[in-house]
Amino acid sequence: MARSGKRRYTAYWLLAPGAIWLVLFFVVPFYSLVATSLYDPNGSVLSGYKVTYHFSNYWHALKSYHPELLRSLWYAGLATLVCLVVGYVLAYAIAFKAGKWRNLLLVLVIAPFFTSFLLRTLSWKLILSDHGFVVSTLQNVHILSHDGRLLNTWFAVVAGIVYNFLPFMVLPLYASLEKVDGRLIEAAGDLYANPFRAFFKVTWPLSLPGVVAGTLLTFIPAAGDYINAQLLGGPGQTMVGNKIENLFTTSQDYPDAGALSMILMILIIGMVMVYIRTSGTEDLV
């Protein structure tokens, strides 16, 4: 319903406040981050910094923090994969099996969002604690050794990330599964496809837009997250977010912090582009 004539400029007036806010506090800050990453590392908070195009900051950050960078991508990737499997089951159940309970179940998927992210993560600390029910059960059935633990291991961190970002996976998956016409699946069955074949030939390809959206919405925040690593992991599970936060707030080493933040951003953008291109060959979206 586009209106023309005297109303031509209305759109700009309506958009102006939001646009100004986003340019000032989202686009310009990104420029500041680039500048910060190129500061002369010899500056300090007191004497001030100069932009000297010190690309060596990047090299230095990469050299010092590559274990954390790789760990972040690895944890985020693994968590995204687990989220995809677990989230797919839930989204599928809601879309095809829930009947009149659909809306209620969707509300329940979103509901955990409304309890503090930090409190829910701390709950996992309790659930996975050394003398807790989960650990002692696993010890009794000899999956864990008698002094084995879950807290402060990669398992706890990845489990925490999976838990926290699961709704980001479920909602886009549901949105595209909901559009799948159930009659197509029936048709596949009528043509003698067994349920698994029908799933992989019909349902799965039709849900791919949701899969792409869900994996991106899970992977990107997961790679930058450090709360799970901080609360559920030990010193061996530090992620790149912990380092960036530390460099900015505690050690106030802005050039390194800026460079590390940029590297994370570039890595994520690169991976996302490769991913979209690869999945895009199958005529997506």
Add this chain to the structure above:
Amino acid sequence: MSPAARFFRWVKDHLVLVLGLLVLVYMFVPIAVVVLMSFNDPGKSKNVYAFRSFTWNNWLHPCHSAGMCHAVGVSVGIGVLATAAATAIGTMAAFGLVRHEFAGRSIANTVIFLPMASPEIVMGSSLLALFIAAHQGGHLGVWTIFIAHVMFCLSFVVVTVKARLSGLDDNLEQAAMDLYANERETFWRITFPLVLPGILGAALLSFSLSFDDFIITNLNAGQTTTFPMFVYGAAQRGVPMQVNVVGTVMFLIAITVVLGNTIYNRIQTKALATR
């Protein structure tokens, strides 16, 4: 049908639902723990990660935990202000984007989408880099948090309101115009009431995003402590049990609002159907 095929059919019919419900249960286990721990009396024990004995004390004296109620107050204050600003600005932008054709619309859509797809740590550190470059590094506090929260809530508001707006039936507005309502009347009596649920949903989402944010807030807060920052700081020593009271209350309020809305809609639909 072979027994194997029958088995697969059974799996297809029931197992998916059972597994799906198990996933939902898994999503609620930590919340059940939060509710349970809000009744925990840790006594003299230093271990706050196990249930020791039952008490009403945390609920009766939530502010006994030093600094917590102040932090909750700060979070609520920032949440209300940021929600009001983001909802107003975002709703205007959504109307502009859906109702008007103009040059640069796709760029606007991209810029609005980007904050939702950026890692928080990068957005937070960029904003901090800006504040430091603008020599505001020593003046971080409520206002820098407010700026940051409006920034990341905006995109969610625009997307939510846009979804509601583009699902709107044009005919209703046409009908109002045909019945000699002018544009202003049409807007306030037809369009706005129809979009209102979307705006309220966006506001609820904004508030919970703002209230819950840690990563961006922590970088730009200076000496100010919000509720998530209080919890994070306390987690290093062992959290006071009262934080679970706040968590439970938040959850109850949100559930009441959302379920209340669902039930209200159902009743209204039924009333219309039987009229």
